[in-house]
Amino acid sequence: DAKTTQPTSMDCAEGRAANLPCNHSTISGNEYVYWYRQIHSQGPQYIIHGLKNNETNEMASLIITEDRKSSTLILPHATLRDTAVYYCIVKHEKLTFGTGTRLTIIP
Amino acid sequence: NAGVTQTPKFQVLKTGQSMTLQCAQDMNHNSMYWYRQDPGMGLRLIYYSASEGTTDKGEVPNGYNVSRLNKREFSLRLESAAPSQTSVYFCASSARVLNTGELFFGEGSRLTVL
Numbered sequence: 001d002a003k004t005t006q007p008t009s010m011d012c013a014e015g016r017a018a019n020l021p022c023n024h025s026t027i028s029g030n031e032y033v034y035w036y037r038q039i040h041s042q043g044p045q046y047i048i049h050g051l052k053n054n055e056t057n058e059m060a061s062l063i064i065t066e067d068r069k070s071s072t073l074i075l076p077h078a079t080l081r082d083t084a085v086y087y088c089i090v091k092h093e094k095l096t097f098g099t100g101t102r103l104t105i106i107p
Numbered sequence: 108n109a110g111v112t113q114t115p116k117f118q119v120l121k122t123g124q125s126m127t128l129q130c131a132q133d134m135n136h137n138s139m140y141w142y143r144q145d146p147g148m149g150l151r152l153i154y155y156s157a158s159e160g161t162t163d164k165g166e167v168p169n170g171y172n173v174s175r176l177n178k179r180e181f182s183l184r185l186e187s188a189a190p191s192q193t194s195v196y197f198c199a200s201s202a203r204v205l206n207t208g209e210l211f212f213g214e215g216s217r218l219t220v221l
Contacts, residue, residue: 034209043111043197043212044150087149096166097142097150 004088009102018075020101022088025069032091033064035073037084044087044097047073078105109133111213113198119219120188128183128216130198138201139181140165140210141173143194150197156181188220 005023012018024033032051036044048055048062050071055062061074075082087100114129132139137158142150142165152165156175170192172184181200185192196216201208 036210041195041215043199043214044210046209046211049209096152099147099149 004090004098006086006088006098006101008099009104011104011106012075012078013106014080015077018078018082018103018105020073020075020086020088020103021070022073023070024088024090027068027090029068033062033068033071034089034091035060035062036087036089036097037082038087038100039081039084047086049091078103080105080107111198111200111211113196113213113216115216116214117217119221120185121221122189124188124220125184125186126188126218127185128196128198128218129180130182130213131180132198132200132211133179134200134202134211135178136200136202136211137178138203138208139175140199140201141171141181141183142197142199143167143192144197144215145194153183153196185218188218190220192218193220194218 032049034049035047038044048057048060050062050064064071083105085100085102087097089097111132140155141153144150151167153167153171154165154173156162159178162173174182198213199210201210
């Protein structure tokens, strides 16, 4: 099973871009990279996903390296409401969310 | 449009009691999932149902049973609750199975076993 590695915590100044890295060096060729976030104790919220190409939506951008062994989630203009735990997961048979990265946006 | 609805939102049980957590989705999704989240931990998959009539074990199935009642509903049962099952339980659904399709989560059910 592909596993992911994320930093435990990060800080980012309000208004700046938040760049959250994720390593998934054992990813298989047909496995997607998904990002979710969890605000307080709410249910996780889907952000974005990708396979090979970079992706962008209204919430974020996802940059996947050419070898697909790592990716970066970019929140272009972080706000206080982006403070949350961010999970990078590789979709495979047993969907498991690790402990994620606790992102704190600093005013 | 309610999305994924879980009941109850809060429950306190005594050791050995049984209960069922209910989950319903109104998005016509094929796949449904039950997760648990312990304090300071990530989410761990308990069981999932790829389609109506099928269920499969996830990472931590021991002590739980599930029923995919129909396409909309997926219930999680604790037959004999233990303090180790104190957790927040999340139900999720997805249009497609496993490798593709984003998950939509409910708000969680907070269970305390004394």
